[in-house]
Structure formats: structure tokens, C-alpha cells
Amino acid sequence: MYDRLLERIVKPGDSKILLIVVDGLGGLPSPDTGKTELETAVKPEIDKLAQRSALGVTDPIAPGITPGSGPAHLAIFGYDPVKWEIGRGILSALGIGFPVERSDLTARGNFASVDAGGIVTDRRAGRISTEKSTELCGLLDGMRIGDTQVFVRPEKEHRFAVIFRGRGLSDRLTDSDPQVAGQKPRQVEAKEAAAAETARIVNTFLDQAIEALKGKSPANAILLRGFAKHPELPSFSSRYKIKACAIAAYPMYKGLARLVGMSVIDGLESLDSQVDALAKAWHDFDFFYFHYKKPDSRGEDGDFAGKVKAIEELDRYLPRVIKQSPDVLVLTGDHSTPSVLKMHSWHPVPLLVWSRWIIADGLPLNERTCARGGLGRLRAVEVLPLMMANALRLEKFGA
Amino acid sequence: MYDRLLERIVKPGDSKILLIVVDGLGGLPSPDTGKTELETAVKPEIDKLAQRSALGVTDPIAPGITPGSGPAHLAIFGYDPVKWEIGRGILSALGIGFPVERSDLTARGNFASVDAGGIVTDRRAGRISTEKSTELCGLLDGMRIGDTQVFVRPEKEHRFAVIFRGRGLSDRLTDSDPQVAGQKPRQVEAKEAAAAETARIVNTFLDQAIEALKGKSPANAILLRGFAKHPELPSFSSRYKIKACAIAAYPMYKGLARLVGMSVIDGLESLDSQVDALAKAWHDFDFFYFHYKKPDSRGEDGDFAGKVKAIEELDRYLPRVIKQSPDVLVLTGDHSTPSVLKMHSWHPVPLLVWSRWIIADGLPLNERTCARGGLGRLRAVEVLPLMMANALRLEKFGA
Numbered sequence: 086m087y088d089r090l091l092e093r094i095v096k097p098g099d100s101k102i103l104l105i106v107v108d109g110l111g112g113l114p115s116p117d118t119g120k121t122e123l124e125t126a127v128k129p130e131i132d133k134l135a136q137r138s139a140l141g142v143t144d145p146i147a148p149g150i151t152p153g154s155g156p157a158h159l160a161i162f163g164y165d166p167v168k169w170e171i172g173r174g175i176l177s178a179l180g181i182g183f184p185v186e187r188s189d190l191t192a193r194g195n196f197a198s199v200d201a202g203g204i205v206t207d208r209r210a211g212r213i214s215t216e217k218s219t220e221l222c223g224l225l226d227g228m229r230i231g232d233t234q235v236f237v238r239p240e241k242e243h244r245f246a247v248i249f250r251g252r253g254l255s256d257r258l259t260d261s262d263p264q265v266a267g268q269k270p271r272q273v274e275a276k277e278a279a280a281a282e283t284a285r286i287v288n289t290f291l292d293q294a295i296e297a298l299k300g301k302s303p304a305n306a307i308l309l310r311g312f313a314k315h316p317e318l319p320s321f322s323s324r325y326k327i328k329a330c331a332i333a334a335y336p337m338y339k340g341l342a343r344l345v346g347m348s349v350i351d352g353l354e355s356l357d358s359q360v361d362a363l364a365k366a367w368h369d370f371d372f373f374y375f376h377y378k379k380p381d382s383r384g385e386d387g388d389f390a391g392k393v394k395a396i397e398e399l400d401r402y403l404p405r406v407i408k409q410s411p412d413v414l415v416l417t418g419d420h421s422t423p424s425v426l427k428m429h430s431w432h433p434v435p436l437l438v439w440s441r442w443i444i445a446d447g448l449p450l451n452e453r454t455c456a457r458g459g460l461g462r463l464r465a466v467e468v469l470p471l472m473m474a475n476a477l478r479l480e481k482f483g484a
Numbered sequence: 485m486y487d488r489l490l491e492r493i494v495k496p497g498d499s500k501i502l503l504i505v506v507d508g509l510g511g512l513p514s515p516d517t518g519k520t521e522l523e524t525a526v527k528p529e530i531d532k533l534a535q536r537s538a539l540g541v542t543d544p545i546a547p548g549i550t551p552g553s554g555p556a557h558l559a560i561f562g563y564d565p566v567k568w569e570i571g572r573g574i575l576s577a578l579g580i581g582f583p584v585e586r587s588d589l590t591a592r593g594n595f596a597s598v599d600a601g602g603i604v605t606d607r608r609a610g611r612i613s614t615e616k617s618t619e620l621c622g623l624l625d626g627m628r629i630g631d632t633q634v635f636v637r638p639e640k641e642h643r644f645a646v647i648f649r650g651r652g653l654s655d656r657l658t659d660s661d662p663q664v665a666g667q668k669p670r671q672v673e674a675k676e677a678a679a680a681e682t683a684r685i686v687n688t689f690l691d692q693a694i695e696a697l698k699g700k701s702p703a704n705a706i707l708l709r710g711f712a713k714h715p716e717l718p719s720f721s722s723r724y725k726i727k728a729c730a731i732a733a734y735p736m737y738k739g740l741a742r743l744v745g746m747s748v749i750d751g752l753e754s755l756d757s758q759v760d761a762l763a764k765a766w767h768d769f770d771f772f773y774f775h776y777k778k779p780d781s782r783g784e785d786g787d788f789a790g791k792v793k794a795i796e797e798l799d800r801y802l803p804r805v806i807k808q809s810p811d812v813l814v815l816t817g818d819h820s821t822p823s824v825l826k827m828h829s830w831h832p833v834p835l836l837v838w839s840r841w842i843i844a845d846g847l848p849l850n851e852r853t854c855a856r857g858g859l860g861r862l863r864a865v866e867v868l869p870l871m872m873a874n875a876l877r878l879e880k881f882g883a
Contacts, residue, residue: 086546443512444520444831459852461541469548472548473548474548479550481551482549483552483555
């Protein structure tokens with residue numbers, strides 16, 4: 086419902102908004118202590134901020150739905166994550182900073198191992214190094230299938246992005262990745278007649294790649310999935326009339342930011358460099374998306390203590406982050422990643438909103454306090470309008 | 485979603501419902517005390533009622549969206565405020581009590597100043613007095629353009645309402661008001677072919693108005709906006725099978741009640757007269773919309789102490805209001821108007837529901853208690869169905 090509403094009431098301003106996304110923020114209690122990661126972490130700075138903020142929880146998509154990072158981020162950027170479905174390929178391509186054109190077809194690739202019979206024995210080719218992967222991508226990059234040019238660029242370890250550039254390419258294709266070992270890579274199939282020629286081009290590329298990788302074991306095959314073209318999303322800056330900047334270390338999140346047209350600062354590897362970049366960019370933008378990855382990674386590893394430490398690390402940096410004095414500050418997650426589940430989950434995500442115009446809950450930040458916070462339980466897609474309101478960047482609706 | 489549902493399950497009854505709308509009810513903490521207007525007010529009667537009621541909060545439209553009084557009221561009357569958009573013109577015309585017919589075209593007007601070249605130098609003509617405006621409206625009122633009769637009636641200061649009465653008039657017109665000084669008033673344009681003749685009539689009226697106002701500087705031009713016909717809203721009484729009555733002092737709220745077809749009691753100027761009118765009307769209706777304006781006015785003035793006093797004034801009258809013994813009593817706001825913001829805001833609105841069939845929260849009424857109340861966070865449009873349910877006026881849905 087916001088789609089038609091917002092464009093009519095958004096107004097420009099000079100207020101500044103900082104959105105801190107702590108990936109996988111929400112958790113579940115450890116069976117040993119009965120406390121969640123957030124309840125276990127010693128985080129005086131986060132809790133000091135929380136005390137003077139309004140708390141709540143969000144459902145990334147809807148109760149019970151576990152989101153991938155793509156839809157979870159679209160929702161916190163204020164885009165309906167069910168309406169705007171984003172393929173894995175375009176996230177990979179944008180994530181590595183490839184200048185994707187609207188007519189390009191993208192896919193996410195894995196180097197994989199196949200045996201003499203062509204059966205996949207390892208979908209990740211023993212997680213070869215990024216260095217090795219870069220070398221192998223060089224063998225595949227620049228191929229031409231008829232008029233179609235193929236770009237193959239490394240991501241991390243065994244992962245890479247493929248971009249097909251040609252005329253009339255379609256993303257209505259099935260994956261070649263069988264998703265499990267013990268099977269042959271699949272032929273890519275057209276989901277509709279208009280995609281038949283594209284399927285032929287992609288399958289020809291797959292055949293040529295197998296040729297090129299002969300003898301390169303363990304990385305002697307490739308698997309492609311998530312064929313996608315660039316979606317026609319309205320840009321963040323036109324939608325919200327605000328200059329937005331992404332401060333993220335991981336390719337995928339930079340890709341998500343590029344997808345909605347945010348400026349992306351490259352070359353950030355550590356929280357320390359991210360905090361410096363925020364300070365440097367502060368006067369050039371009005372909206373800052375600050376992404377912190379580690380709690381999700383540790384959660385997915387099932388490393389409860391590691392996730393606690395990752396939260397404590399953020400806590401030590403927080404004073405440097407918030408000393409920029411934004412007019413509106415939100416700290417939340419894109420989704421929950423409980424260490425005991427070792428995966429993204431459906432649990433509501435803690436939400437903290439600070440501005441001059443909130444009623445503080447006077448509570449520390451964790452799953453239990455947020456569930457009882459004054460903001461109640463929101464959909465993630467409602468958070469961005471709330472931030473815009475707190476920044477006094479929305480006109481009144483109706484007379 | 486209620487639209488199709490309610491008509492199938494609403495049933496008549498003899499229970500009585502009282503909806504008290506405290507305009508601009510919600511607030512924000514004073515920087516001096518950390519307490520909101522509701523937390524500051526001494527209001528023993530309201531709190532006694534709240535103790536035995538269920539509490540919650542509502543979003544008038546959606547989180548982050550600040551509503552005008554029109555959509556905010558439609559929502560608490562149970563109409564989707566985004567679907568049923570109400571033009572400024574019809575609110576102006578109904579607000580001053582003009583007997584608008586379904587075929588009439590209405591607009592909101594401003595007296596304005598233009599220079600010798602016809603450029604707008606002041607969109608409000610120096611905010612001329614209501615007295616002066618009334619005199620000038622007299623010059624324009626009663627004109628005829630072909631078969632179309634034009635009524636021009638003063639609102640307040642430079643504002644007036646225009647009503648075109650004729651055949652086949654359309655509201656698919658652009659505004660003549662350029663919204664900024666330094667430009668000429670715009671020609672009114674038809675947004676669709678069927679509106680071309682109406683555009684011609686309105687433009688002819690605008691030309692004649694300029695003639696009539698020659699030498700009347702600073703009010704030597706008019707600007708029109710918000711062209712609107714009476715929307716085809718289903719009437720409150722047919723939608724809810726209930727006889728409804730509005731007890732409001734201010735024109736706009738009487739206009740909104742008329743818009744949904746409520747009976748409106750005229751001539752009420754004070755809370756005292758409103759309370760008397762409620763007692764008198766009690767046996768003739770089953771639904772009472774009781775509107776109290778003052779907290780919003782003081783909030784818009786930025787008068788924190790004044791808003792506190794306005795709440796305390798309501799508190800003193802409350803025993804006389806509720807001694808009618810309604811079966812369902814709701815006390816809420818149409819929106820929040822925090823004194824510190826001096827305007828309508830996006831903040832959720834406190835909600836109190838009393839009937840025999842609620843679970844009492846045992847708490848006083850304010851923003852913090854309501855945010856934690858047992859009713860949770862609702863959309864305003866959900867409140868009227870909830871009142872109907874508590875009045876045992878809704879059948880079970882489905883077998």
C-alpha cells in the first residue's frame with residue numbers, strides 16, 4: 086500500500102538518517118543458559134542507546150516466513166519483498182560491482198567437481214581459494230556464443246558471477262545446478278518458448294566451459310543457478326527523494342544497495358574501515374545504510390559464543406558510528422539467525438528507533454525487551470516510512 | 485478486506501455504541517519532564533475508566549503516515565482511507581454546512597494577490613480577515629455560467645468554498661492554484677475528455693472572478709484546488725445497520741459525519757452543550773460519534789500546558805458523558821498531535837475499548853500504557869468492526 090502513497094507525500098529535506106543493519110541480529114536462547122546471544126553479550130553502548138530509543142520487532146516478510154538476504158534487505162529498504170523478487174544472479178553480478186546493463190542476463194556460478202562419468206562429487210570443488218577461482222574464471226571469461234558475449238568474474242572461494250550480454254536474452258530458465266551431489270549437472274531449460282534461444286546459448290557456454298576446465302580437477306565443472314535480469318525497481322533516491330550511500334563490506338549487500346540505486350563505497354573490509362568511511366561520506370549523503378555481517382556468519386556456523394563476540398565488537402565501535410549525530414537512527418537486523426538453528430530463521434527481528442520524536446522505552450536491546458517495546462510488531466517494509474516520518478520527510482496524507 | 489465481509493455479517497440490534505474522538509489525542513514527552521500530555525494531565529475519571537478497559541494503539545493509515553483529518557476520520561468510521569480519498573473541495577463545502585448534492589462539483593478556494601502582469605505575489609492575499617473575505621465572496625456568489633450556478637461561501641480568513649451546480653460536471657480537473665508565488669494562476673485542465681466542458685465552465689468563472697475583483701487588491705484574484713464531487717461512499721447506516729448521530733462543534737467534523745450520512749446535531753459550541761445534546765439524543769440513535777476538538781488545537785499551537793488542560797477539561801465532563809451507559813464505549817483519537825511537533829503526526833494513537841466483553845488491562849490511559857495494552861497495535865480501520873463485535877452486532881463468519 087505504501088507504493089502509491091509514498092510518492093505523493095515524500096518531500097526533500099536536509100535531515101540525515103542512519104540505518105544500521107546487523108545481519109542475523111535476532112537469536113534464540115542457549116539451552117545451557119536460557120539466554121539469547123543478545124542477552125548474553127556485554128554491550129553497554131548498544132544498551133545505552135536502546136534505553137533512550139523506542140523498541141519493537143519486525144517480521145521481514147510475514148510471521149513464519151524465513152527470508153533470504155535479498156528479500157529481507159528489500160523490505161528494510163521499503164520495497165515489498167514479495168512483489169519485487171530478486172534473482173540470485175543479479176545479486177552476484179551487482180555484488181562484485183559488475184556494470185550490469187538492463188538487457189544483460191546474469192547467473193550465480195559455482196566451481197564444482199565431477200567424476201569421469203560427469204557426476205557431481207562436490208558442488209563447491211573443495212571450496213577452492215579465491216585466488217584459484219580467479220585464475221579459472223580467466224579461462225572462461227570473454228567467450229562468445231554467436232553474438233552473445235560472456236563475462237565470468239570471481240566472487241569468493243568457489244563462487245563466481247556470469248553475465249551474458251546479447252540481444253533478446255531471457256531469464257525464464259531452469260538452473261543447471263542440481264543442488265545435490267551424486268547427479269549430473271542439468272541441462273538448462275526454457276520455462277517459456279521465448280527463452281528457448283537463450284537456453285541454447287547458455288547450454289553451449291556450459292559445454293565450452295567443461296572443455297576449458299578439463300584436467301583442472303577439483304574444479305573441473307561449473308554449476309549455474311538464479312538466472313536473472315536487472316529488475317525495474319524504482320530507485321531509492323527517486324522513491325524517497327534522498328541521497329543514499331551504502332557502507333558494506335560484503336559483495337552481496339553492496340549488490341543489493343546498487344540494485345536500488347544507492348551509491349556504494351568500495352574497498353571496505355573491516356568494521357574499522359566502515360566506520361571511517363561513514364565519517365568521510367557524512368556530508369555527501371543524507372541516508373546511510375551501514376551493514377555489519379559477522380553476527381549472521383557466526384550464527385550460521387552455530388557458533389553461539391562467536392555471535393556474542395561479534396555483537397560485542399559492534400558495541401565497541403558504536404560510539405564512533407553514532408557520533409555523526411544522525412537525526413534518525415535505526416538499528417535492526419535483516420532477519421534473525423539463531424546460533425542454535427545454524428540458519429536464517431522466521432523469528433521477528435529486534436528493532437531500535439531513535440529520533441527527537443520517539444517515546445523511549447528505557448530498556449536494553451534484546452529479543453524479549455523488543456517484543457514488549459512501544460513500537461509493537463511491525464512488518465519490515467513499514468520501517469523505512471517510519472524513518473522518513475521521524476526525519477520529517479513525509480507530508481501529511483489527505484486534507 | 486472488511487468491505488465485502490461486513491455486509492455479510494452485520495446484524496441489527498438494540499445495543500448502543502459511543503465513540504469519543506479526542507482530536508489529536510496522542511502526544512510526545514515534554515523535554516522538561518519526560519512526560520507526555522496524557523501522562524501530565526490529572527484525569528482521574530479517564531483513568532478510572534481506563535483501568536476497567538482494554539487498551540491498545542492504532543495507526544490511522546499505516547506506520548509512518550501522518551493523516552489529515554479527513555482520512556483519519558474515515559478510518560475510524562471503518563472506511564479504508566486510501567481507497568476512499570476525499571477531495572479538499574468536498575470537505576470545505578460540507579465543513580461549512582453547505583447542502584452539497586451528488587451532482588455538485590466543489591473546490592477549495594484562496595483569495596490571492598496578483599501583480600499587473602497577472603503573476604501571483606501572495607497566495608493568501610495577506611491573509612485577509614474572514615469579514616473581508618465574506619464581503620468578497622458576496623461579489624462572486626450566485627454567478628451563472630450557462631446552466632451552471634456557482635456558489636461561493638467563506639470559510640476562514642482568505643479561504644472559501646466554491647460549489648458548481650449544473651449538469652454533467654466532472655471533478656477530473658487540474659488545480660488553478662500554482663502552489664507557489666511568482667507564477668500566473670493556471671488554466672484548469674481536463675484530466676479526461678469527458679471533463680472538457682467542465683474545465684471550460686470553471687475557466688470562464690475564473691475569468692469573471694478576476695473581472696469582479698479588479699481593484700480589490702490585495703485580494704484581486706482567486707486560486708482553486710481540490711476539485712471534488714461527493715464520493716459514493718456507502719452510508720454508515722446501511723453499512724453497519726445502525727442509526728448514527730454526530731455530536732461535534734467544528735464544521736469540518738460535521739462535514740465528515742455528513743459525508744458518511746450520519747445525522748448531525750447543529751448549534752453545538754461547547755463541550756457542555758455537546759454533553760447535553762448527547763443526553764437528549766440518546767434514545768433516538770444507537771451510534772454516537774462525539775468529537776472533542778481542543779487537544780488538537782492546543783497541540784498545533786505547540787501549547788503543551790494548554791493541551792494538558794484540554795484533556796483535564798474532558799475528564800471533568802466524562803462522568804456526564806458515560807452515565808448514558810453505552811454497551812460499548814471507545815475513547816481514542818483520529819491521530820496524534822504532539823505539542824512538541826506542533827502538527828498532526830504519524831505516531832500511533834491511544835485506544836480505549838470498554839464493553840462487558842473485554843479483558844481489562846488495569847492501567848491508566850497514556851501513550852506508554854496503550855502501547856503495551858492487551859489490544860496491541862491495530863489499524864484505525866479495524867476499530868469500528870471491533871466496536872460492532874463488542875456490541876454483539878456481527879454474526880459469525882462462515883459455517
